[in-house]
Amino acid sequence: MPTDATYDPAGSVPASEALFARAKAVTPGGVNSPVRAFNAVGGTPRFIRSAKGAWLTDVDGNDYVDLICSWGPMLLGHAHPEVLEAVGAAVARGTSYGTPTEPEVELAEAIVERAPVEEVRFVSSGTEATMSAIRLARGFTGRDVVIKFAGCYHGHVDALLASAGSGLATFAVPGTPGVPASSTELTLVLPYNDRDAVTKAFLEYGDRIACLITEAAPGNMGIVPPEPGFNAFLAETCRTNGALFISDEVMTGFRASRQGQWGLDGKQEGWTPDLVTFGKVMGGGFPAAAFGGRAEIMRRLSPEGPVYQAGTLSGNPVATTAGLATLRLATDEVYAHVSAAAETVKGAVAEALTKAGVAHRIQATGTMFSVFLTDRDVRNFDDASTTDVTAYAAFFHSMLDQGVYLPPSAYETWFLSSAHDERAVGQIVDALPAAAEAAARVQQ
Ligand SMILES: *Cc1c(COP(=O)(O)O)cnc(C)c1O
Numbered sequence: 049m050p051t052d053a054t055y056d057p058a059g060s061v062p063a064s065e066a067l068f069a070r071a072k073a074v075t076p077g078g079v080n081s082p083v084r085a086f087n088a089v090g091g092t093p094r095f096i097r098s099a100k101g102a103w104l105t106d107v108d109g110n111d112y113v114d115l116i117c118s119w120g121p122m123l124l125g126h127a128h129p130e131v132l133e134a135v136g137a138a139v140a141r142g143t144s145y146g147t148p149t150e151p152e153v154e155l156a157e158a159i160v161e162r163a164p165v166e167e168v169r170f171v172s173s174g175t176e177a178t179m180s181a182i183r184l185a186r187g188f189t190g191r192d193v194v195i196k197f198a199g200c201y202h203g204h205v206d207a208l209l210a211s212a213g214s215g216l217a218t219f220a221v222p223g224t225p226g227v228p229a230s231s232t233e234l235t236l237v238l239p240y241n242d243r244d245a246v247t248k249a250f251l252e253y254g255d256r257i258a259c260l261i262t263e264a265a266p267g268n269m270g271i272v273p274p275e276p277g278f279n280a281f282l283a284e285t286c287r288t289n290g291a292l293f294i295s296d297e298v299m300t301g302f303r304a305s306r307q308g309q310w311g312l313d314g315k316q317e318g319w320t321p322d323l324v325t326f327g328k329v330m331g332g333g334f335p336a337a338a339f340g341g342r343a344e345i346m347r348r349l350s351p352e353g354p355v356y357q358a359g360t361l362s363g364n365p366v367a368t369t370a371g372l373a374t375l376r377l378a379t380d381e382v383y384a385h386v387s388a389a390a391e392t393v394k395g396a397v398a399e400a401l402t403k404a405g406v407a408h409r410i411q412a413t414g415t416m417f418s419v420f421l422t423d424r425d426v427r428n429f430d431d432a433s434t435t436d437v438t439a440y441a442a443f444f445h446s447m448l449d450q451g452v453y454l455p456p457s458a459y460e461t462w463f464l465s466s467a468h469d470e471r472a473v474g475q476i477v478d479a480l481p482a483a484a485e486a487a488a489r490v491q492q
Contacts (some may be wrong), residue, residue, distance in 0.1 A: 064106040067095045088457040089441040093321070099126035101467035112453035113472045118465035120299050120328040124377055125467020131332055134373035136433060138366045150416075152363040155372045158340075159330065162307050162375070163297070164320040165340030169349060170363035172335045174298035174327030175203025178261065180357045181323045182207065185259035185292040187355035188348050195260040195291075197240040198428030201262060201268035202296050202325075206231040215236070218491050240266060240428040241275050245308040246285055254289045259323075264309030268299065269432040270418035271411040272434070276315065283319040290343040292345070295321035298337065299461070302329040303374060304381050304414030312414050331377070332370030335361070343436075384468040386398055389468045391434040393417075396477040404484035406439060406491055418461045421487065433463040439491040446486040450479035 079093065086093045094106040102125055104112045114126070124131065133198035138151070150187045156168050171177050182194055182205070194207055202208045210220035210232040220235040222228070236253070238245040240262075250257065260282055266272040277293070286293040300309040301324070307315065314320060322345060327337035340346065351358045361367075395416055396409050400410040407423035420426050421436040423444070440458035447454050452475060457464060 052312070060197075061092055061108050062217050062221065063111070064095045065092050068092050069108060077202065082399050083455070083457050083460070087439065088455045089444045091388055091445060091448075092196060094453065094454070101125040101127070102226070102465060102469065102472035106423070110451070112448070112451050113468070115454050115462045115476070117462065117465050120461070120463050121331060121333050121374075122463075122465050123303060123329050123382065125465040126155075126375060128376060128377065128467075131370055131373045132461045135332075135366060135370050136220070137336075138369035141365070143364075143366050144361060146360065149368070150398060151363045151365050151368040151372055154418035155368040155375070158372060159326065159340065159373045161339060162311075163301065163326070163340065164307075164310050164314060165325055167319060167340045167346035168326070168340030169346065169357065171201065171337060171359055172361050172364070172367075172419065174325065174337045175205055175360070177298060177325040177327055177337040177339045178202040178208065178294075178296060179205040181325050181341075182261065183292050183357065184339070184345065184349060184355050185283075185294060185323060188345050188351075189258045189290065189292060191256055191258035191291070192234045193236065193256045193258060194234060194250055195236045195238060195246070195257060197262055197266070197429075198237050198259075199269035199272065199432060200263045200296070202263070203298070210235040210237050210262070212265060232295050232367040233439075236434040237488075239430070241278055242270060242428065244280055246282065247432050250285055250289050250291075254291075256320060257286075257289060258293040259284050259293040262297055264297045264300045264324075265304060265312075265413040265416075267413075267416055267418070267457070269316040269429055269438065270420050270426065270435070270459050271410060271413055271416055272426055272428065272432065272459055273413045275427070276311075277317065278312075279309075279313050283314075283321060286322070290339075292322035292407075294323045294325065296325045298325050298327035300413065300416065301326045302378060303463075304416050306378065306380060309413060322407035329374060330371045331367055332372075332374035334364070334367035334370045336364065336367035337373050345381050357492045361489040375482045383415060385466045386464050386468070389473050390415050390417055391465045392473050393464065393476055396480050400480035403481065406484055406487045407436075415463050416463070418459075421458065421491070435459065436487075436491050439487040442490045443483045445475075447479050450482065451480050452476050 153165045210222040220232040297308045305311040323341035410422045422434040
């Protein structure tokens, strides 16, 4: 049960409502990243004042079990005492110098130890990481064309905010106003898990393809795991065609497993990506991200090589200290705990939805999972798009009213942490039957 005696399941949120109104007057949509606005589910986003462990407390004093975890970073839960201590000490030493620092080296070493990369370069967001990785791939290969998959999100990089053109293996069109056609005319958008489409694209454009970028396991359309051997096939196809394979582990890195998605497939299947992008968990709740890969490729970056890339706050000492503390605390026990909590929640979701007669698919990779309200197995973006968003909105609001903050969109991954203990998981499980019934009443 919520810890706060003032918790009101009827969902009256006057302080959040007042702040949302003020926010909308000075910020587009009242938010600094669109999904936070609740547009996909309706209603007022809860403005969070503080968080501890698995719990969020909003400005009205309501407590929620958090299933967003800052969209992945909070693997250890909020305000972990040892992370706070490390960050506090770092802040006291000054917050940014614009010189090299020790924490950067230590965090780079920690990443190189876990992930299939020899060198990394730090940036401040996942968007910057993928943008820079693509520039480096183009600089390294001397080629221009980029392949991505429909439904994979790699941040708001112009060339990657692209929709499929009118046929397979034709160049993409901008996915949003503000992106010139010239930014996407070198991007091919293919259906995920579709080997034939990849083979055809390489047959047609092979010697022009600089890189293929994919989410290591897509989590931004809900979880759509790569079919067995799919990432290996991509790596091999890139290799034989002289293109680079960029595995975007911004979401899955140090989250799906200790070694990210690669720890779940690449390691066993014996392939390594040419470049990997990281973010989220490795920043420990601060703006830090990275891209890395083979030394031969990374050494093409300035100042060692000719490909330019830079950043005033890149490798910031506070952010890298938070990331380092987080990775050091992210032990096998942490992943085992998150996994076990995920199993319990997945089982309870399946049971509640089945009982209420709501069609669903729960898909997972490592410790990460998502819930699709559809009767199809989800292999790609077209399948994901069949999810019943109206039913999800009803489900979401019922959970929120019962003190569980789910991602406010039907296409998102649900994130747990090592702080999701029995009480937090229990509150989720107890809320599910009523939410499933709410979904059943409106399902289409
Ligand atoms: C979140 C995310 C990004 C973008 O990271 P930001 O820090 O939001 O810019 C890129 N790729 C993937 C797979 C992500 O999940």
